[in-house]
Amino acid sequence: MAEWFRNTDWNDEIEIAFDARLGRARDKAQYLNIQAHTLLASHPHVAANLCRRVLALDAPAQTARAGLYLGTALAVQGDVDGAISALEGAIGAEQREPMHRTAAYLDQALLITLARRDDLYDTALERLESERALPVREQSPTALFALTLIGGARGENVAGAAALALKMLGDSDQEEFALPPYLSIRELKSRLSEVAGLQ
Numbered sequence: 001m002a003e004w005f006r007n008t009d010w011n012d013e014i015e016i017a018f019d020a021r022l023g024r025a026r027d028k029a030q031y032l033n034i035q036a037h038t039l040l041a042s043h044p045h046v047a048a049n050l051c052r053r054v055l056a057l058d059a060p061a062q063t064a065r066a067g068l069y070l071g072t073a074l075a076v077q078g079d080v081d082g083a084i085s086a087l088e089g090a091i092g093a094e095q096r097e098p099m100h101r102t103a104a105y106l107d108q109a110l111l112i113t114l115a116r117r118d119d120l121y122d123t124a125l126e127r128l129e130s131e132r133a134l135p136v137r138e139q140s141p142t143a144l145f146a147l148t149l150i151g152g153a154r155g156e157n158v159a160g161a162a163a164l165a166l167k168m169l170g171d172s173d174q175e176e177f178a179l180p181p182y183l184s185i186r187e188l189k190s191r192l193s194e195v196a197g198l199q
Contacts, residue, residue, distance in 0.1 A: 005031040010043045029059035029066070036069045040076065041181040048073035055089075061100055064093035068102040071111075075182040080115045083182075084108060091127070105131060107180055109146035113153070114183070114191070121150050141168050142179070145188060152195030162196035 004021045007014050018035065025031050036050035047069060054066035067090025075083035090104035109124035128143050148165050151158035169189055179185070 005035045006038050007035060008038060008042065010039060010046045027059075029054045029057045029062035032057075033062050033065050033069065036066070036073070040069060040072050044073040044076035048077070051086075060093075060097045064090045064097065064100050064102050064104065066090075067093055068104045068107065071104065071107060072180050072182065075111055075180065080111065080117075083111055084115075084117070084120070087111070103140075103142070106140060106142040106146070109150075110142055110180075110183065113146045113149035114187070116153065118153060121154070125150060141165070144168070145192070148195055149191055152191075159196050162192045165192050166196060166198075 002008060004018060007018065022028055022031055032050045032054045036047040036054070039047040039050070051066045051070035051073060054062050055070070067086050071083040071085075071087035071090060074080075074086055087104045087108035090102055091108065094101055094104065105127040109128055112120045112124045124146060128147055131143075144161065144165050148158050148161040152162065166189060169185065169192070179188075
């Protein structure tokens, strides 16, 4: 049986039991975040509401993570602008509390590129560049995907990087790169193939 804060389903009965246990819990924000994360793919609306509850608690150790999860939940629901904004909130929380880091800048960069938000490309690139300490071949695949797609959109010659990104993806599934649940591997491969000149 799952722990009370890791429900994989959600209904009125589960919500009442969860809230009853949460009322007695010490670190409410942490339990809300764990439950939100568990429901991201299956119940994104519920996950988003749980994240908003975390943000209302103003718990410094959990705020960035709540922003990351809220961004993911909103993206799953198709609210790209809301997702980008929530991820921006997570990045701001990390700047205020540097001990509590997430991958919000990576998720935001990838979301910006997939949504073709060219007005935000410079912001995404600045963050990716400032965080990057490793050579392209050794850095996060998510960073490589975003950098390649932005370069391709700007007409840069990034066919080699796109081919490398496609090779990294190979026959992998969603879990291997811990990609957000709103992201389709098929869509990502299609966009990278376009940039690599394979379509």
